[in-house]
Amino acid sequence: MPGFELFGEQEKKQVQDVLDSGVLMRYGFDGMRNGHWKAKELEAALERRMKTEYVHLVSSGTAALTVALASAGVGAGDEVIMPTFTFVASFESILALGAIPILVDVDDTLTLDPKAVATAITKRTKVVMPVHMCGSMADLTALQSICKEHGLLLLEDACQAIGGSYNGKPLGSIGDLGCFSFDYVKTITCGEGGALITNTKSFYENAHKYSDHGHDHIGNDRGAEAHPFLGYNFRISELNAAVGLAQIDRLDDFLEIQKRNYTILREALSEIPGIVFRRVPEGGEENYSFLNFFLPSEEVARKTHAALGQNGVDGCFYWFDNNWHYYRRWEHLTQKKSLGKLPEDVLESLPDDSKSDFSASDRWVGRNISCLIKLSWTIEEVQQRAQRMAATIQSQL
Numbered sequence: 001m002p003g004f005e006l007f008g009e010q011e012k013k014q015v016q017d018v019l020d021s022g023v024l025m026r027y028g029f030d031g032m033r034n035g036h037w038k039a040k041e042l043e044a045a046l047e048r049r050m051k052t053e054y055v056h057l058v059s060s061g062t063a064a065l066t067v068a069l070a071s072a073g074v075g076a077g078d079e080v081i082m083p084t085f086t087f088v089a090s091f092e093s094i095l096a097l098g099a100i101p102i103l104v105d106v107d108d109t110l111t112l113d114p115k116a117v118a119t120a121i122t123k124r125t126k127v128v129m130p131v132h133m134c135g136s137m138a139d140l141t142a143l144q145s146i147c148k149e150h151g152l153l154l155l156e157d158a159c160q161a162i163g164g165s166y167n168g169k170p171l172g173s174i175g176d177l178g179c180f181s182f183d184y185v186k187t188i189t190c191g192e193g194g195a196l197i198t199n200t201k202s203f204y205e206n207a208h209k210y211s212d213h214g215h216d217h218i219g220n221d222r223g224a225e226a227h228p229f230l231g232y233n234f235r236i237s238e239l240n241a242a243v244g245l246a247q248i249d250r251l252d253d254f255l256e257i258q259k260r261n262y263t264i265l266r267e268a269l270s271e272i273p274g275i276v277f278r279r280v281p282e283g284g285e286e287n288y289s290f291l292n293f294f295l296p297s298e299e300v301a302r303k304t305h306a307a308l309g310q311n312g313v314d315g316c317f318y319w320f321d322n323n324w325h326y327y328r329r330w331e332h333l334t335q336k337k338s339l340g341k342l343p344e345d346v347l348e349s350l351p352d353d354s355k356s357d358f359s360a361s362d363r364w365v366g367r368n369i370s371c372l373i374k375l376s377w378t379i380e381e382v383q384q385r386a387q388r389m390a391a392t393i394q395s396q397l
């Protein structure tokens, strides 16, 4: 998956433009910048690639989620539905606004189970936030219809699935808002960076203001700009945007390499009885950044994961035991361990999910192994890897 594997001349050239002008900030300094507007250019490139009206870049994927929620008016006491299997950024971005993360089961897509979402809706629910984990998507048709019925917003976290699609539309562009991360280990990288995308003008207008201290961005005297509401600083720098501008040009090449490598591995594993691949909703195409499969039991999955590591097959994850991606290890969330005092709404309403029944999630995540697809492998290396993976898995069944 990582774009850092293929970092080269294009990236250096883009960064050099910024260094030559010395304008490292995305706003202002028009006279000094030699016509270079890297953040703006990357936003325009993303608008084209994601077939979306508005794109706003920020400093990280986590910031993109926070700004997206803020731009839609989410605040204290609002409930946001999110999956048990995701990255910690999901609940961090919600809590940052004083809103309440409501964890909900995942199914065999490894993303939000629409039936579990429907049951979790209350009067306070404002947003449903599916996370397209490990390259593939949630059942967006089902989630869209739930959101429509209950008047909720759909926010797609596509940080791990950039370039994937659903019914021909880019992931991230289907919900009311979509978010991407360009951190160092994502499919394309800015070093650090993120983006939110939307077709709703008011969300975009709120987002660019909120992420820059509330600046209204009217006129060309920054100091004279008005601040229609309170904001924060989630700006991306021109240096980071420059790296992303080189990488977005390479996204489709990266996806093609991922698909080739993924397909070789998948074909080798599909011969093995006892392996079931993760379900991709009908009409969906993965971005092929991970190959995900289920083994017959938790015990076999854990053993197989260990054996893969011992046999030199690196980059395979057993998320069930992972500190960052599965609710079982989020004791800092369930025990509400914060530095300062949390808002009353959060203290009162945050469920204690160490006591919740997520056995439906456990059934899937406990049997899942996820293997990262790298860009830098040669075909020979992938073929060797495929043989070694197949033999290792077979030996554990």
Ligand SMILES: *Cc1c(COP(=O)(O)O)cnc(C)c1O
Pocket (backbone or CB within 6 Å): 059, 060, 061, 062, 063, 086, 087, 089, 090, 131, 133, 157, 159, 160, 181, 182, 183, 193, 194
């Ligand atoms: C990486 C990631 C994020 C956060 O992105 P950062 O740029 O690292 O802040 C959010 N959600 C998911 C699913 C991610 O994988």
